[in-house]
Amino acid sequence: MHATLRDANPELTPSVEDYLKVIYHLSNQGGFAATSDIAAMLDVAPPSVSGMVKRLSETGLIEHVPYRGVQLTAQGRRAALRMIRRHRLLELYLTQQLGYDWGSVHAEAERLEHAVSDELIDRMARALGDPQYDPHGDPIPTAAGEIEEAELVSLADVSVGTKLELRQVGTQDPARLRYFAEQGLTPGVLLTITDRQPFNGPTTIGLVPSGDPRVVGRELALLLWCREVPITDHGYASR
Amino acid sequence: MHATLRDANPELTPSVEDYLKVIYHLSNQGGFAATSDIAAMLDVAPPSVSGMVKRLSETGLIEHVPYRGVQLTAQGRRAALRMIRRHRLLELYLTQQLGYDWGSVHAEAERLEHAVSDELIDRMARALGDPQYDPHGDPIPTAAGEIEEAELVSLADVSVGTKLELRQVGTQDPARLRYFAEQGLTPGVLLTITDRQPFNGPTTIGLVPSGDPRVVGRELALLLWCREVPITDHGYASR
DNA sequence: TTGAAAGTTTAGTGTAGTCTAATGTTGACG
DNA sequence: CGTCAACATTAGACTACACTAAACTTTCAA
Ligand SMILES: [Mn+2]
Ligand SMILES: [Mn+2]
Ligand SMILES: [Mn+2]
Ligand SMILES: [Mn+2]
Numbered sequence: 001m002h003a004t005l006r007d008a009n010p011e012l013t014p015s016v017e018d019y020l021k022v023i024y025h026l027s028n029q030g031g032f033a034a035t036s037d038i039a040a041m042l043d044v045a046p047p048s049v050s051g052m053v054k055r056l057s058e059t060g061l062i063e064h065v066p067y068r069g070v071q072l073t074a075q076g077r078r079a080a081l082r083m084i085r086r087h088r089l090l091e092l093y094l095t096q097q098l099g100y101d102w103g104s105v106h107a108e109a110e111r112l113e114h115a116v117s118d119e120l121i122d123r124m125a126r127a128l129g130d131p132q133y134d135p136h137g138d139p140i141p142t143a144a145g146e147i148e149e150a151e152l153v154s155l156a157d158v159s160v161g162t163k164l165e166l167r168q169v170g171t172q173d174p175a176r177l178r179y180f181a182e183q184g185l186t187p188g189v190l191l192t193i194t195d196r197q198p199f200n201g202p203t204t205i206g207l208v209p210s211g212d213p214r215v216v217g218r219e220l221a222l223l224l225w226c227r228e229v230p231i232t233d234h235g236y237a238s239r
Numbered sequence: 240m241h242a243t244l245r246d247a248n249p250e251l252t253p254s255v256e257d258y259l260k261v262i263y264h265l266s267n268q269g270g271f272a273a274t275s276d277i278a279a280m281l282d283v284a285p286p287s288v289s290g291m292v293k294r295l296s297e298t299g300l301i302e303h304v305p306y307r308g309v310q311l312t313a314q315g316r317r318a319a320l321r322m323i324r325r326h327r328l329l330e331l332y333l334t335q336q337l338g339y340d341w342g343s344v345h346a347e348a349e350r351l352e353h354a355v356s357d358e359l360i361d362r363m364a365r366a367l368g369d370p371q372y373d374p375h376g377d378p379i380p381t382a383a384g385e386i387e388e389a390e391l392v393s394l395a396d397v398s399v400g401t402k403l404e405l406r407q408v409g410t411q412d413p414a415r416l417r418y419f420a421e422q423g424l425t426p427g428v429l430l431t432i433t434d435r436q437p438f439n440g441p442t443t444i445g446l447v448p449s450g451d452p453r454v455v456g457r458e459l460a461l462l463l464w465c466r467e468v469p470i471t472d473h474g475y476a477s478r
Numbered sequence: 479t480t481g482a483a484a485g486t487t488t489a490g491t492g493t494a495g496t497c498t499a500a501t502g503t504t505g506a507c508g
Numbered sequence: 509c510g511t512c513a514a515c516a517t518t519a520g521a522c523t524a525c526a527c528t529a530a531a532c533t534t535t536c537a538a
Contacts, residue, residue: 015525035486048526050487055524067486067533097336098362108356115354117347123337254495274516287496289517294494306503306516 014114017083018042019052023062023072024080032069078145085141086113086121088134093124095135102135103174137168137187155203156221163192164226171223183214185224253353256322257281258291262301262311263319271308317384324380325352325360327373332363334374341374341420342413376407376426394442395460402431403465410462422453424463
């Protein structure tokens, strides 16, 4: 009965939802997601991925080119963005409304994203004022499935003298996140590059407007995604 | 993004958690929970229950007497009460903090209860002021696993003239719950029995203090669990 | 140009949980 | 006190999703 209605809104398993998210992240710049990369991100064995890939392409969520990798179909991309919206809204809700620290929200959201209803996500979004960014600065897709594609540069790749706004922190590791928070390195912060040592050495930055210096090794600098900001001659726009 | 798919710890599955809750409710008065009753409550076939019963008794969560039924062990009871605490706190959080109506919270909590962490439950409980009752008046077990056992009578069984406080509403059916709310029949309300028709006929009650009458058929009256309240001679204690 | 390393898929196994059909057990009542 | 209907269990099949071991494909360097 009403097979078409049911098939139009097929229920995805938590496993499938996590695979789609990972494939989205790995094939973001239009390329293919490789079996072994998916396996590493999900912490499963490569043959488990091959098995899931077969199921996902049979249901039309991905396109598989054997020995090459996979890409999301339009339907798969829609499902992935829906999960990413849920994940990021949950992260923000937990930090803003329940006092979670930005290092611990990821694990919690990773489970809740599969259990919440669309109505609950709506209500949380409304309670937060339909926010655009999650606690780590990542853009929250709209309910319609649109997502902002910002052009950001890694702090490790910017030359000395540039003024930047820190926009996204590219890790979910609680220890690294807590360290960044201690250093005042959270999305929205303004800074200038004051020095970089050769041979992949550390970058020295100055926080704006305080001027407080911070020294950031290459491993961490690669996680700090920034937007260039035009330098004003004297002083900085307040706030 | 990792570690959620495969977890080596002896965590209970969502299925197991739901079975334990149902067995708790069915064997509450010290009796046995019957296979077919468990099956009906979970909407699965009886052989599915037999299979699960085997697994649960092997893990020490229940005691099985073949052809008789099952009972929770101390360990099983602890796990069941932990789930009931989660379920009821979630229901209350959704109604109080996110504007849910008491008819829709059950379905949402039924899924979320398996996904939330102990920390999240703690934070929600604190945000609510460590509440004792859920939106339907059911007692919330403490984190230590204690639960209030109230002695309540069904509105269908009380004789005319009695004064009562409505304490619990014994259904999760959204339609019935919405109807009760429309009629002002929510936990905490005071009322007096003014009439009952014979042959399982309807009960007429008066709301206190307004005196507004309500006529409640036996099917619904059986769902309204009350505590007797001593009648004061003239007027009623305010609020 | 070839051969081995790196990466991917196939083959086979296991666990959890569901189902239907068949069989076994219990207890109420005629 | 025996029969049978209701209830419970066993038997066997199926799906989803993981694993290891083995086979296969691609790539890259000698
Ligand atoms: Mn997840
Ligand atoms: Mn995030
Ligand atoms: Mn549940
Ligand atoms: Mn409830």
